[in-house]
Amino acid sequence: MQYRTYGSTGQKLSIIGFGGIVVRDETIGDASRYVSWAVDQGINYFDVAPGYGNAQSMLGPALEPYRKDVFLASKTTKRDGKSARAELEESLRLLRTDHLDLYQFHKITTPQDIDVATGPGGALEVFVKAREQGLVKHLGFSTHSAEDAIRLMNMFEFDSVLFPVNYTTWFESGFGPQILGEAERLGVACLALKGAAHHNLQEGETRPYKKVHYAPIDDQELMKLALRWTLSKPITAALPSGDPGLWQMAVEVGHEFTPVTAEEEQVLREDARGQTPLFELAHDHAACTRSDCQQESPSLPKVSA
Secondary structure, three states: OOEEEOOOOOOEEEOEOEEHHHHOOOOHHHHHHHHHHHHHOOOOEEEOOOOOOOHHHHHHHHHHHHHHHOEEEEEEOOOEHHHHHHHHHHHHHHOOOOOEEEEEEEEEOOHHHHHHHHOOOEHHHHHHHHHHOOOEEEEEEEEOOHHHHHHHHOOOOOOEEEEEOOHHHHHHHOOOHHHHHHHHHHOOEEEEEOOOEEEOOOOOOOOOOOOOOOEEOOOHHHHHHHHHHHHOOOOOEEEOOOOHHHHHHHHHHHHHOOOOOHHHHHHHHHHHOOOOOOOOOOOOHHHOOHHHHHHHOOOOOOOOO
């Protein structure tokens, strides 16, 4: 397995991570088998969330024998401090651990998410206190909004941002470069979602895998090419889809990764043409360059770390 450094921490993460949805609704035996196999393959980055059904309660026991050797991340959708603290404590209990290596806001999508979370009595206060208490080591967020991600990164010194780095969405909607560029400028580590996604399901289109809400790539060679494209960006690691079979296919890329060539990128650009991207940009962010994005940030209040 290949590894990359997580930001400035010195911590090395496997370039392919284990998304908690893999063990959601599985038997205890299968959950343990998937986790054990992942560790044997060299995977040390595990990511889960309360929003993934019973994934935390399944992952906790399965991961317990390996906990000291892995980087464990979870999230909260709660934006107020009281609810966020309660959810953090529940995550620690279900995951059978005394700390999380990374705690994240889940799905920052609207300006209101940011206003509440960073305001008085908001969840960010809980995040900072939990870090001081040793309950979490690093802080981050996942996002489906480019402009809100840029705003939030300029308000607080987060360690990482988790967001879609997907060729169809990148080429067809322009979503992704803005977040990546601003994260690089600010020294925020990037973690990637949806690298093995193909397109967003349209009305009437059958959902092919019960744990995947979009149309995933299930052709092995195309999946390898798509994930290699994602990993060719300046990211630390990628989380493939939550279907156990597709996830296991993706692990091979972590062993064999080589950067994509210009010719291979053109293949993906052609494949993406006309497909429905997973996410769209709001307003005029399709034209947002790194310098454009920087012009938005100076007036933003910086929340104390």
